[in-house]
Amino acid sequence: MFNIYVETKEFSGLNITKQHKLVYETLKEQIGKIHGLHVETKAIK
Numbered sequence: 001m002f003n004i005y006v007e008t009k010e011f012s013g014l015n016i017t018k019q020h021k022l023v024y025e026t027l028k029e030q031i032g033k034i035h036g037l038h039v040e041t042k043a044i045k
Contacts, residue, residue, distance in 0.1 A: 001036035011043035019043070 004023065011019045019041040024031065031037070 001038065002034055003038045003040070005040045005042075007042045007044055009044045011041055012045065014043065016041065 004027075006019075006023055010022070014022075020039050023039050023041060027034075
């Protein structure tokens with residue numbers, strides 16, 4: 001199981017679904033190699 005925590009200003013104004021979509025898009029080439037992924041995101045104000 002992998003845990004990813006991303007905190008960035010780029011998430012400001014985005015809901016959690018859109019934040020997670022950005023993370024998954026960034027990792028799209030590696031996603032197939034990862035078994036069990038927990039993503040937590042936070043927007044910096």
